[in-house]
Amino acid sequence: MLIAQNKSSNDQAEIKPITITPMNLARIKNEGWLYTLAFLLALSLRTIQLGAFPLTDAEAAPALQALKIVMGSRPELGPQPAYIHLTALLFFIFGSSNFMARLVPALAGSALVFVPYLFREQIKPVPAVLLAFIFAIEPGLLALSRQAASSILAITCLLFTWGFWNQKRFGPAGFFAALAALSGPASWAGLLGIGITWAIREGIESRRDKDAEASDPDRDQFSQEDSAQKNSKPSERGLWFADPHSRTAVLVPFFLTFITAGSLFFFSPNGLSAALASVPEYFLSWGRFSGVQPGRVLASLLIYQPPALLFAGLAIWRGWREGSRLAISLSPWMLIAMLLVVFLPFRQMGDLGWVLIPLWTLAAMEMIHYMEILPEERREVAGLVLLIFLILVFAWFDLAGLNWTPIPTPMASLRIWLFFGSLFLIVLSILLVALGWSSSTARLGGIWGVSLTLGLFTIAGTLGAAGLRGINNPELWWLNGQPAQGSLLIETADDLSEWSTGDDHALAVVIAGVDSPALEWALRKHPVSVADTVDMSSSPPLVITGLEANPSLADSYRGQDFTWRQTPAWDSAQFSDWLRWITLRQMPTGGDSVILWARNDLFLDAKAIP
Structure with a gap:
């Protein structure tokens, strides 16, 4: 509130109050267009060169399952039937490619910018729009959106469920809840963090009500009346369950979506069992070690999200000092999500997605205060x-x-x-x-x-x-085991096939002793068979083995080694290595190689060899 002093015609001062609306409460013109612009920005960043990098083993395994469904088989599915079935539809319509294998996460990550719109009444319009643009360019969420079968689908669907529930639009809430349940263990990780946060918030609210009753003696005479009024009608949070119409509006779309999407319209019914198996799979993962150290997780926040840490810290301090219910709810959610990532042994960089949502929400709310x-x-x-x-x-x-x-x-x-x-x-x-x-x-x-x-x-x-620096400049958010020379290996196999048969993909390939779904995916256009050892009696035209010596192949085959899985040495890096990566994005790497063996008679000079 500001006071403006204006002089009247008789030179007497007249004091008029001028109300200034804070920026976080101001309404925005063309708000819908701003969200559309944020979506287009997010979609552009997530689809540019989307298929340039070969798929890793973690990406290729579910992509191969989707491809096998299209080919008419019923493979055993992983715990992410939503991604597998949606990708199978894309493969059926457009064909299989690296781009199509990553398109579902890219679309889900782009749609994430609309989540703040569903919470604009709580966040306020201006911070919500700002948060939408932050989600569009946030490096962690962007990296997840460019990885096949990542946790971004679970994050987006679960937040849409929460958002539509918040607006009492129970039909869409039930639809996205079913997709979240079909999105794998990442959904249960998010629900666990949200559930613990809800329990803590309920405890804080209960303690606050007791303190208010103790400090206000006049409240006692109305306490019984207030309790009677609260008990006379269902609470707002339980209204959907108490009202048969609301209950039907949630459960009908949930089960319809869960059954149809989980079974791919009954073409892949084992997707339903895979979805149910994701619950024990998540809790069983607590006993396995992923290889990602806690220091790598914490370092990524310091390197990729320093502005968020600054403004979120200020928002937490302001929120707890002023008693902001939203800040008091978001700050424990962020902390609990972080603790789950750091202390559970099967941590993944993708689990940080649940930390980034409350972190950047707090930061966007605080940024507005410093724009005035x-x-x-x-x-x-x-x-x-x-x-x-x-x-x-x-x-x-x-x-x-x-x-x-x-x-x-x-x-x-x-x-x-x-x-x-x-x-x-x-x-x-x-x-x-x-x-x-x-x-x-x-x-x-x-x-x-x-x-x-x-x-x-x-x-x-x-x-x-976004991969604009190339595969040789690694990022903390990338998956381990990047096929460094995957494209070169495929080009070599295609060239050999064209020279000998006139068809790029006619030669059969035997993968012997190499457990790599990414290799099977890369060679999917060739007739591929996987074996523990090479059957020399069949004399396959192309063989791929590990780097160990193969004297039986050396007599009648020619071989070329390729760097296959490449992983930066994050855990063993020294201070000088980290300094070089932070400033130049260069990091020592390790990994393994494979050898592509081609039968001697496939080469043009085979007849010239005595």
């Missing part, structure tokens, strides 16, 4: 932002220079002192602005200067998650 800058202090704020940006850019180049500076040397020590001196200069600049102008100017300029500069890390992570 008075006109008279905009120049000072902009100047401080520019100064901090330039200092941090200098510090970044100084840090990157350590990659070419031997440690320990005087030059390395100088660079380290310059780096920490730059950070001290930022703190000193903020303090001087607070003393010379105002604490508000220093606070706004400092926060925006640091967050906008750190936001460049998020943008860089977005480009990397």
